Structures are given as structure tokens and as C-alpha cells.
Amino acid sequence: MKLFVTALHYPPQPGPGAPHNAHATMESIMAPDNLHLSVTIGGIALRNPVMTASGTFGYGEEYAELIDLNRLGAVVTKGISLLPSHGNPPPRIVETPSGMLNAIGLQNVGFERFVSEKMPFLRNAGAPVVVNFYGCAVDEYAELARKLSDVPGIAGLEANISCPNINEGGMCFGTDAGMAHGITKAIRKASALPLIVKLTPNVTDVAAIARSVEEAGADALSLTNTFTGMVIDIETRRPVLANTTGGLSGPAIRPLALRMVWETVKEVSIPVIGVGGIMDATDALQFLIAGAKAVQVGTGLFVHPEAPLSIMGGIERYMIDRGFVDIEQIIGSLET
């Protein structure tokens, strides 16, 4: 049943020769009162399903002049560690076809300065604050999760388990089902905050990792993190990134991430957040239809800081045009 007749078209197409930003004309419309956009992710109530992705939105304040944070589903912070981290030497980024590689090396201000310098802004930003965090050992993850649990204003945690485990020869926590299980269990024990575990795509069977993380007590999953990649300068015959390899993000990875989300939602019963190359509402809707309960926008923010809002506008328009009244009608609605 079609509830609304509207002159709005979806998706909006720039006219011939129209300049470079369709988003500029895609301001989010006010959702009619009976359009239900809210979702709950492992106990975190989101007014809409569009979040920012960790590492692309800083600590929120960086974008305060360019986007109304109050209208975001949630803000996910830059990954925090117990102690401040320098990060990797530059060059840290290089553009690739429809994407980019980064090897930032998780530079961050550390827990103490995060709480004293960054949380006061975030606490008043109006959107639920999800703190992404990481460590180099199980104990570090647990200690940091415990400390973050005592900080007022944090709605949930997102554990980045795509880190090398220094006690296991630097093997990435997230690439081994046993280690992923162990670390999730340790964090779960240390904190009662809603726990999202962010999975790495650099594995053979992401659904198997997802199951082990669910069994260990995670409330939700976000996937995917970046795909490890490399670019070589043929003149110098050196890798372009000082770190040699980096994480690939942007539209280039979207079909890969979407496939992994689709594979994972079939295997777990906890909510899955879709991440990977989402630039516009069409992209976001694909993840929702595949079964993601929410999405995160990352690299797309660099091009269009207001992308989360234009994506919400596009999702609302899609719902109105097709007579949907609740976002849940779209989530997992894939016809096969």
C-alpha cells in the first residue's frame, strides 16, 4: 500500500553537465512522524541507522562545522589505546582506483587525554557515542574496556580486533577464531557496555569468526574493516606507503564488504553493522537489504562530510516512494 504521494524522485540524478556534487541537492528531508527509522544495536538505541566509521571521523569535533552531529545515528570515534600512539611514519595514504589505502597506524591521544580532552565535546554532541578501542594484548583490551566503562557519556564500545597480538607472534586477533573468541570474552567480562566487535575481512571464512565472537558474548558485529593492499612506485621500486601495506577502503571494496555482510547475517543472530565503501543511499540500502541493521560511512565522509545526512534523506525517500513505514521492513528483505 502506498502511503505517500510525493514529487521526490529516487535516486536524484544530476542533470547533464551538472556539477560535481549530487549530495548538495540531497538535503535530508524531515521524516514524516510515522516513518520509523530507529534501530537498536546491541542495546544502543539509534535514531537512524547511519553511523560514522572509526578512523574517518576523528573525535567528532573535527567535523563539527561541516555536519550536524545531532542528526547522526551514532558517532564512532577514532580507535583509542591505553597509551597515546605516534602512528606510522608518512606517507600514510595513497589513492587507488575508486578508493584509498591507509596505514595510519592507529595514531591516537590515548585513554587519559581522550577522556579529558575529547569526551566533553562528544558527550554534548547529541548522538550516541561509540568508542572504538584496541590493544596489543588481551589484558590491554580488557583493562581499557574496564576503564571506558567508568566514563560517563559512552553508549557503547567497538573493539577493533584487527590488531597484532604481541603475545602470539604478532598474529592478528581477528584472523583466528580462537583468538577472536578469547579477546571478546575478556572484553565482555571487563565491561557491561554494549559491545560491538569490528571484524577484519582478511580471512578465509568471516562467518566462522563472526560465530565465535557471538558465542563469546558480543552484542553486535561491524564489518568490514579495510582490506590489506599495496601500491608500488615503479620509479623508485619502493612501496608508496612507508608501512609497505595499508588498508583499502572506499567504493572499490563495497561489493566485497556487502558479500561478507550477507554471508555473516545468515550465520549469527546478533545485529550486524555494514561498513565498506558506502557513499550514498543506494549503497547503504544494499547493506540494509542484505541484512545489516545499520551502516557506517567512512571514506565517503572525506569526499562528502554531510554524506550521512544525505544518505538518510535518500533512505527516507526510498521508503516513502515504496510505501515502507518502518526501516525494519527493509532490513534483511533480500529476495533470493
Next chain:
Amino acid sequence: MHPEIFQSPITEKEELLPGFFYLTIESPVLAKRSVPGQFVMVQVTNAKDPLLRRPFSLCSAADGKVGILFQVKGRGTAIMSGWEPGESINIMGPLGNGFGVHQSCPAAYLVAGGIGIAPLLFLSTFLVSADSGIAVKIFMGGRSAGEVSLLSRFDLSACDVFFATDDGSKGFHGLVTDLFDDYVTTDHGFLRGNSIIAGCGPLPMLQTLSRIASREESACQLSLEAHMACGVGACLGCVTATKQENGFSYKRTCVEGPVFSGSDIDWDHMQLPVCRSAALR
């Protein structure tokens, strides 16, 4: 600073030399807010490839218009070279910190390598039009007479201009930093102390300039170029190594820069990788 995203029309496009373009863009709010040394992030296509915005130092900002001087170096600038007046472009700015020149400064020495002249042209215009009494001297380095002839587009009648070319086809035969070093070490009335040296160009050039400035006990402000993704300090992709009490730290070129004091830059950590620990992504 107040960055904003503007949809602004190109009013003029000039090809100053093969591969060097000057775009004039009508953007009154941006022009009003911008100061020399600041930059903008320009979206080159809506087609997602090339994906990222491109950073450009502003070359001018006056009368409701901004000017961008660029050299075609890659896919982004190749697309931009095809833009024509009347087209509207998506431009975010102003971003970053500009140059800081004290009123009591007797002279400003602006040292450029190639396309690095862009922010220094804005600075020279600003200093001259501010009627500050500051003597402005420009040292322009490039490959050849052709390249340094870029400057003929601009009114530099109130400045002294010196040229250095790699092939000796115009002015000093050699590096612009050698030209500048000769200038300050021979008696040309170089004003030590309060004067300011400002530079923009390749990193090795800026490092040499910084050494000269510190030897001459003069302030040195360098506009650094870096690959950027966000331009607003969120992605940490564009960092510059700076000296700290106990070592160094990586500062964001887009926010804490792009203009840095030469004495703050930790050159060792700019050139040599400090650690090879696996990136944590």
C-alpha cells in the same frame, strides 16, 4: 577558520604554460574568510574515481573570488584542466593555518620551488596591499625560463624578483636555495633578525631553507605539501613530524599546518621511517 562547502562557478580559466593552469572561482564567502597560506579541498569528479578531494593552496582571494594555480600532475589535475568557465565546482574551505607576519617585520623573503609559488603569491599580494612597509622579495626556482615565466601572469611590480633555473636559461643557474643562500651571505642588505623567510616547494628544498633561516636567526615559515584525504584533521593521513620535548610527534598538516615554523619540523622523522611495526588497521 569556519570551513564550509561551496558550490562555486569558475569565472576564468587561463593556461599559463603547457600543464599550468590558473582558475578564478567566484566564491564571495570563501574569499572573505581566506588568508594567505590556507588551502581548499576541491572535488574533481562526482564519479567516485578519482575519489578524493584535492588540496590546493589559495593563490589569491579578493573581490569575491579565489584563485587556484595548479600543475597537471595526475588524474585529478588532468580532469581539472578540462574545466571551463561557467562550470560550477564543489570546493571546501578555507582550511588550515596561514602565514603569520608581524607588522614590525622589515622584510619578507619568499622562496618558491616551481608550483610552490602559489601560496607565496597570495602572501606577497597581501603584504604589498596591506601597505605594511614590508619589503617583499621573491626567489623563484624552476626547471627552465619557461617554467619560471609563470610569474609574468601576476603583478609583482612592488616586489623584487630573483630567478633560479635548473638549466640556467634564466637567472641563477642552480637551485633556488643556493641563490637565496648567496643572497643572504653576500652583501645585499639581507635583514636578519625580525625579517621572515617563507617557503613552499619540494621537501628537500624546504629543509635547506630551514637550515639557512636558522643559521641567519630568522623566522622561517614553510607551507608543506601532503597527500590528504579529509583536509579537516580527522583521518591523520597527512602528518608532518614535529619536534617535541621528549622526541617528536606527528602533527596534522591540514590542521596544525600547512604552514609550519621551519624550526618545529623534525626533518629526520620526515625522511626516515621511524618504525616498521605492523600497521594496525
